[in-house]
Every structure is written in C-alpha cells, then in structure tokens.
Amino acid sequence: MTTPGVGGERPQSPAPATRRRLVRHAVRRAALNITVLVALYYVLPLRGALDPAAILLLVVGLLAFAVLAGWQLRSILRSRYPAVRAIEALALSIPLFLILFASTYFLMSRTGAGTFTEPMNRTDALYFTVTVFATVGFGDIAPKSESVRIVTMVQMLADLLVLGLLIRAVLSAVERGQRRKTAPPETPEAAPETRRP
Template structure:
C-alpha cells in the first residue's frame, strides 16, 4: 500500500528510509572526496602532457563509471534511487574533470583565459559553461582554451542527453525486469 492508500505498482518498491539515508551518505561522501581531491591537486603546476592525459583518462573514467552505474541500476532493487545516485556522483566528477583542465591550462598558458584561474574560478567557469549561462566574466582567449571549452560543450550535450537517457532507460528496464514478463507493467515499459 502507498501512503495515499493505493497499491504501489508491481516491481516498483519504494525505497526504505534507511536505503535513502545510505544513498545520501554515499553521494555526499563521494562528492566530498572528489571536491577535496580537486582542491588538493597541484593543477597549476601540470605539464601539457599531464593535462591532456588527465582529461582523456578522466573522460574514459567517466564513461566507465557511467557503464558501471547502468549495470548497477539494472540489478538494483530500487533502480530509481540508484539512478539518482549515479547522476549525483557522475555529474560532479565530470564537472571537476573539466575544472581541473581549465586550471591547468590557465597555468600553462596565462593568456588562455581573460584572467588567471584558481581552483574555484575553474569550477565556476565549468559550471557556467555546463549550465549555458556564460556570464562573460571569464572567457577563453586562445585557440587551445576555446577548443577545450568546445569539447566540454559537446560533452555537456552528451551528458545531458545521452547519459540521462541511458540512465532513465536502465531504470525502466530495471523496473520491467522486476515486474516480470507477464505483468501489465512490463508491456507498458516498451511503448
């Protein structure tokens, strides 16, 4: 029974308060660790090769993280909650990856941006690009910086479109798997 007196759809168990609390703890812990590592890394002392390697390995890591999260959602007892956790940890990882790249790029080539970038400035710039706000207070000034920003904008579209679609699809398949092939809900999921 649901709080309103109705019956919850078959296969769509409501997560317990304990499961929700544990998910919140994992998300907060993951984001805290990521943010701490970002601020502790000496990004402003990186070489060009290190910066490019960090970005490429980080993007590959993000892709692997997303694939692992999808598998986890498919097997989860509460796929919706697991999907929220996947997005709440994956997007900060993605944003911090580009923020680190911008900080390193600004240190390698001081003319890359309209001003020097601290870790906080790099994060701020990344979020403004991700949110498509573009206040204009920090701007890419040379071709390399513009190319990296362009890569982020394209990757943002992938994250906002494809990654979210994949995760939502995994939730639907997880619910369908739990509902079983003979339930009316299983047929509804494929429409």
C-alpha cells in the first residue's frame, strides 16, 4: 500500500489478505458487541413495572443512541477503512436500539395482564421488538393497552428512522470516506521558485 501524498500517488485498497483480516476482525468485534448487549439485557435487573422513571430511561437511552450514531458516523468518515468501520457501527447501534425497546416492553408487560395479549418474559419482549422492527408482526403477541400501543407506534416510527436515515447515513459516510481516501492529495499552492546560482 502506498502512503498517501508521497509522490502524488493515490492510496491503494488493501491487499486481499489484509482486507479479509480486517473484515474478520470487524465481524468478531461486531459479534462481541452483540453478545455483550444481549447478555446485559438478560443479566441486568429489570424490576418493577413501567413507571415514569422507566419512560425517562427509554428517552435517555434513545438520546444516547442518537449521540452514539452521530459519533459513529464521524468515525466512519475518518476511518482508514470506512466500510469495515460501518459494519462495527451498525452491529452496535441496531442491537442497542432493539434492546432499549425490549426492556421497555418487558417492564410494561409486568404492569398487568392487560398490556399484551399474553404475559412476556425477556425473550418474548425481545421477540416482539424484533418482529415490530422487521415489520412482520406475527400476531401471536400484540399490544392491548393504550400506553403499550403508543410505545409500539414510537418504535415503528423510530424503526423507519433507523432503517431509512441511519443506514443511509452510514452508507453515505462509507462512500464519502472512500472518496476521501482515494482522492488525490491536495498539494500546497506552488511557491515561486527561487533559482540558485
């Protein structure tokens, strides 16, 4: 690989072996991020029912998600390998987003028997969250109470943002990062030459 800016040469893409190593590393980190998030979801205590503090936690979590997404977009733009960085970014952002809603649904299901069509454990709440995210809605678990329907609608709208805006922004950042990486280096304006005698 050539060094950018040396002799006016463009940087070349990494060798196939290097590319495979980078992708393997990104996939391992992505799998680790997903595993840690899911483990935390099952291990962290989610006690009691949904109350204003839990709603506040969801709102703060979604704000933290937005900040994380913005930070990841910047890191993709600045990355030497933007496509690899994008894999890691999406593998952290989307599971975090899903787990925020799954935790909320789990807490809401504990408020009473009338919130969902059936009682839910953590796996059921995660299953419901993923079916809403994937827009398949199997119908075996459905929101019954007005408050759960409102949170589900919020998730549906947020899903559209994540699927539409976040993924598009990540792909755009990858494209811009790759263009930046392959653009010819900027040369400083030529200073007038001084001839030596």
